[in-house]
Amino acid sequence: MMNRLMCCLLASVAVLTAASAASAQTFRYPEDTRPTSLLPFFAEDMSAVRMVELIFDSLVVINKRGDVEGELATSWEVDADRMGIRFVLRENVKWHDGQPFTAKDVVFTIQAAQDRKTIFNAKSKYAFIRQVSAEGDYAVHFAFDRPINEPERRFLFKVIPQHGFGGTAIKRTDKFNRSPIGTGPYRVRKYSLRSVELEANPDYWSPAKIPTVMMQHTPDKSAQVNLLQYSGGKAGVQAVIFLPPKNIPLFENSDSVILEPYHTVSWWYMAYNHKSGALKDPVVREAIALAINREELLEAHLGRGDILSGPFTESSPFYNFQVEPRTPDIERAKQILADAGYKMKGDSLRKGRVKLDFKFVMDKELASNQALFLGIQAQLKKIGIVVRPQYVDHARYREQVFSSQKFDLTLNVWSFEEVEDVYPLFHSEGVINFIGYSNPEVDTLLATAKATRDYKKYKEYMKQLHATLNKDLPYFFLWSLDVYSGISKRVKNVFIQPYYYFTSFHAWEMAP
Amino acid sequence: MTRASLLLIAALRRTAGGLLLLVGASFVIYITIRSAPGDAIDAISPMGTPPEVKAKLMAEFGLDRDPITGYVAWLARSAVGDFGESLVFAPGATVMDVGLPAFERTLALAALALAACLVLAVLGALLLGRPHPRQQVITGPLYFLTAAPSFVVAVLFAQATNWFVHTYVEQGGYETPPWYPIPIYSESWMPYLFAGFVLVAGDGLFMDFLNAVRAELQGLRSAQFIAAVRAKGARTVGHIARNMVVPLVSGYAARLPLVLGGVVIVEYIFTLDGAGYLLLEAARERDFPIVVGLSVLFTATIIVVNLLADIVRALVDPREVARGG
DSSP, rough: OOOHHHHHHHHHHHHHHHEEEEHHHHEEEESSSOOOOOOOOOOHHHHHHHHHHOOBBBBEOOOSSEEEEEESSSEEEOTTSSSEEEEEEEEOOOOTTTTTTTHHHHHHHHHHHTTTOOOGGGGGGTTTTEEEEOOSSSSEEEEESSSSGGGGGGOOOOOOOGGGSSSOOOOOOOOGGGGGSSSSSEEEEOOOOOOEEEETTOOSSSSSSSSSSEEEEEOOOHHHHHHTHHHHSSSSSSSSSSOOOGHHHHHHTTTTTTEEEEEEEEEEEEOOOSSGGGGGGGGHHHHHHHHOOOOHOOOOOSSHHHSSSSSSSSTTTTTTTTOOOOOOOOOHHHHHHHHOOEEEEETEEEEEEEOOOOEEEETSSTTTTHHHHHHHHHHHTTTTOOOEEEEEEEEEHIIEEEEEEEEOOOOOOOOSSOOOOOOHSSSTTTTTEEEEEEOOHHHHHHHHHHHHOOHHHHHHHHHHHHHHHHHHHHHEOOOEEEEEEEEEEEEEOOOTTTTOOOOOOOEEEOOO | OOOEEEEEEHHHHHHHHHHHHHHHHHHHHHHHHHHSSHHHHHHHHHTOHHHHHHHHHHHTTSSSSSSHHHHHHHHHHHHTTTOOOSSSSTTTTTTHHHHHHHHHHHHHHHHHHHEEEEEEHHHHHHOOOOOOOOGGHHHHHHHHHHHHHHHHHHHHHHHHHHHHHHHHHHHTSSSSOOTTTSOOOOOOOOHHHHHHHHHHSSTHHHHHHHHHHHHHHHHHHTTTHHHHHHHHOOOOOHHHHHHHHHHHHHHHHHHHHHHHHHHHHHHHTTSSSSSSHHHHHHHTTHHHHHHHHHHHHHHHHHHHHHHHHHHHHHHHOTTHHHHTT
């Protein structure tokens, strides 16, 4: 009798342990926004980019040391004239539905991306490919429209299966976006309203160590921090992608969570609308730049970071360290405005009919937007400039600021995949020059840099550009943030790829 | 005319009225959402997209028609149950495929929470009996505790629960429960229970219901016909119960819109897979077919529930029909 009871007890303990072990092997993480599409072309928000990284493979990836490493390609050879490249593909790779992966899929991906009816953000990234041809099942040759240095670095895009689509014209509404078929280390198990569950792909060439991954949309940042903090890394989430700086001290001496810094190529800026009367005047732009104390704002509302003097992060090869960031100087700001003939009238400065009273448009989704605005407003008030806030939601912000340009000042962040390409931002013809900026000197610099084939020269042009932009102030360049992920100490072998995040995830391990 | 035919006529009249109201409401919803600044194209199209490409996308999404023509087309399609396709939230999926399961969950949550509230209110009213100044020891704090908006209760509840559980687990008090911390990450019915509790406890719903039930009960107990029943020596319970049905059903139907409104935010806080979450996300992304479809479902539900309440009232109390109910 006693024995039987013991057996029952032991059995139930075993079942319980097994159940908890199974759940323990799920890597859970929260995201601020939902991935809108799991079809790589349309994976445009960062949460989609990260998830797509787990489901799909590219020909090559950038590894820990920043070098190019083969993923779907095993080796490559650049043509002697640098006008093309030939990749040898990995054999015996299967799509998640069991079909074999071949060179045809790579060709299809390029054709789909270049199809005029496929409309997506990153289309220009495929423009340099003039022709693509399969050489048998396991080799592909790409021909370019011009010679390119280190062309393999441009093959980070995800490969999609030819058999998953009816043709090369791919729409956003394709069913594939919710039931994607990739070759990556994970495949979709369940797609629900706010969460996506992935399971390890057993056929992957380097099978993932963690069997299940679960992403859940958790819009509230403090809820994310709770999940990491209260769970003690056992029941809640195993990672928070971006920890708000004010929460970092919570984990500084934590037994269960480690702070993992990683470097994103993104910087904050305050944009001036150059089409709005008063801001055309370089003196006003300069005075605003002198009045704003960036260090104070950064420390009070966002945490640690680098104050910038130009459109690059400090780790960028193009950052010009000889250009010092402006030191705030209220007196000088007042002085130059007075010299230029601006006089105090009512609550703001005026010169003739020009009034220094600006509409400051803020995206509600930007971190600390209200606190930052109030800080800026107070600092500008000291020199007699009035700014009035308008907080709008994300969709409206894009319409109002980027499309119809109804703003005087705005604050935002640019993020880049690898290195900054600022041509579209500051060239007068640039596609995302939403500030109406036009400076012949800058245009010439950007055009010459674009045309050059010598990387060293390109770097020099960019440094020159840095200096010019710092002086002319199309934007007031603010800062780049130190970014930390909070990751459970149970997770080992962590390497965070700065942009795609999960590039090496298949090698991550998790202790039970 | 017989009572049945009167009832039928009243029901038909109310249904027709309800449908008209629904068409009117859907028109207002459609036009409002279409006129909101920013649209799905702004939410998804890359910066610097040339205008002709934007125009193509607009046409693909059916946003190129003016709102009135768009509404007429929408009404014609939705009359046969086709609410269109999602644009941004789940591109390509039909609004019904995405929205209906979520809506069912939300409706079940709201309806059950309100039902629980009703049962508690009746129990409370029976327990408390006649109003007495000394009862303020109980009702006073209850007023205070249930006065906060449901989203405030939800946030406080989640934080307090997390803190308590955390403290206990830290001290080795007990094993980490599977629903902890809130919002949770596993499939479980516990968060729905929490959300239900929050809905009952927030927005002053419980105290409002309790007071209504008490007043009604009090009125009935001192009614002349009850006195007559008592004088005859018969039991009054059945009479009181029967006469309580009408006010309870009306009270339920009248409070459902409030609870459905509260659910939207509470679901978002507990991150439940419901229509509230879907509605807020879709509105953020300007996925207007989903927003319109769901709003219309919400409105339709309220109209249907009121209709049902009328029918129940008419069945219980024939005077309701005679009044032209």
